[in-house]
Amino acid sequence: MSWHGWAGRVLRVDLATGRISTEELSYQKARDFIGCRGLNVAYLYDEVGPEVGPFDQGNKLIFGAGPLEGTPIGMGRVSVLTKHPNRFLGEGGAGGHWSAELKFAGYDLLIVENKAERPVWLLIVDDKVELREASHLWGRDTKEKHAIIREETGIAGIHVASVGMAGENLVANAKVQFTLDHSGGKGCGTIMGDKKLAAVAVKGSGMVTVAHGDRFLAAYRNFHKTFDLNTTRDAFVPSWSFNSANMLLELFNENGWVHAHNAQMGLFEPMLNDVEYMDKYVVRPESSFCCPLPACGRRFEIKEGLFAGTAGDEREVGFAQAAPIVGIQSYPHVIKFRDMCNRAGLDEDQAMYSIAWAMECYERGIINRSDTDGMELRFGDADAFLTMVDKIIRREGFGDILALGVAEAAKRIGKGSERFALSIKGKELERMPQRNGYQMALGLAVSEGGPDHTRWYPPYPPNPKTIPADMDLPFDPFKAFKTRSPDDKGRLVRWLYDSRAIVESLPSCVYMIRAMLGIDFRPWLELFNSCTGEDGDLDDFIQKGTRIVNLERAYIVREGFRRADDTIPRRMLEEPVKEHNIPPIGDNLEIMKDDYYQVRGWDKETAIPKEETLRGLGLINVVEDFKRRGIWESTEEGGHA
């Protein structure tokens, strides 16, 4: 068939046998699940069942582009997916250019199967695909890997996805690191390391064909207008255009959103200053493929003093929020932290929350020097923080415990330390508010991929008063955006999840759906239809997002996750943010979950999608699978939280 948008091909690589093959993309799957995040889970559901353990040969690693990837809308977004070491969906998006190159090479998906006996790396240049020996790359950091591959291939514009030492050493939530220090896929780096796949380098010379060029161009121009600083309707756009998410430091602080000292405090002063970062350390923008916000990705460099010579790339919220969590007030230290994570493919959330947990345990006397390799581990000790980051990467001493992830580390230490481990489904928290943002608390709790704000971000419209009357939204924005009320959060979070699933499957970047594009999906429908030649209406389009989320839920249900696993750390449920007089969430989370499951058509007791819900979405294979496995008769109660 003739494909528009989609390349129409899937590339499979079997690391055990070295077999490389291509197959036609399933049109039915492409229509039902769009691409990228959606297509990834469609293939993973069919190919990696609950009988396959995360570290078994049968686990797979999938890199997905989507139909709009390779156009200016795609922004280089890739979704990486695997069965996470904790058995939920280890999924994450990353920007850069890698995914656009995969499309230019002629593939929508790359599916990596089985394990290599010795380290290998994969080269993709259009139809030339080969596995190469990688002993010279193994043990190198990600930047070194990228540089060696560029030199070895002689292809200057080649883009590389690789694992660092965190992945090679099977640190629990290691990520895949892409060129320009984009990273994604918590736990995907771990599985990639387990498969001894050091890197995937890709360069394509083809192009993406668009079904209706004039319509697509017009839709793209409309999209771009929303970033016009003079006419935008979103307060974030001007600030984000100038200084990316570093501006959030002070906003988080003033709203009681920071997790200072392992979220014992909601205010941290003096907070690191975003303008100081811009003045002293930012060298130049480093944007993703066709990204219209130049400030979002930036090159940093420490030119003098402590850690002089440290240089790399960063984007979005990231690294600077480590400062309040572990209580440090030094930009050179947090920049060095970012660089260490980039080079090692270490998940910064794992590092900062597990070390913050250890610091709290140390200060409470639960652990002492005999546990921490003789180190004093207190909040505010920036050098101790970096030393422990290095120990996690190398799995040395106490770092070997923290490398398991904070939830598992707390189980090992015991003595009540579990109470201070901030994790969801066994994965460290993200730096997102909960007690002063109930929609975000619910969004984090019900995620099928562990804490992942991109599944519901941004969690608000630009301004409820500016929403056109003809929008007919499935929630009341004036109720739903009251931050400390459970009212209408179920309908809101369902809408956020379904709509963001679409954006991440087209794909585009959820940080780009500012202004009305975060709430009005008619422009996205036009981009999708004009690119692919499809002709579905808005209801059909939104249903694709609903279908993706339900399949993701079905996946983790099949792995044994239940309602009890959809929760947030006890600290958020039981302790107030004293500095802002914000009460704990308490029973409101369960109230919101009831609401959410009901509007989803999921059983309230179990959080399992009902048969009629799955049938209504055309997920007949899931219905049959659930019946065969007795999922609806199961009395399993979860227990992965």
Place this chain on the structure above:
Amino acid sequence: MHSPQPAPIHVFVKYVGRIAVMTGRVRESIPLDEPANADHLLDVMEQRYPGFRPVFDPPGGVFNLTTAIICRRGGQPSFSIVDPQEPLKDGDVLTFW
């Protein structure tokens, strides 16, 4: 009889991102005559930093549509100022972004 002089209050302001570039500083304390509101504060800001007011309150436009002012007061949950007549109190911490 003289009428009593208005008592001055002090608010603490923070500037984030591009706003800090306009002001050339990231935080400062500002005295205001009581009773004070957000509109009075914008008057002071406009005197100090010409061009400041229209960023937050564009002529003929909507107040704080593409900007925000967060107010933290007395250890209570913060709130966004959506009305220029919002009264200000001594010790308020206002973040402009």
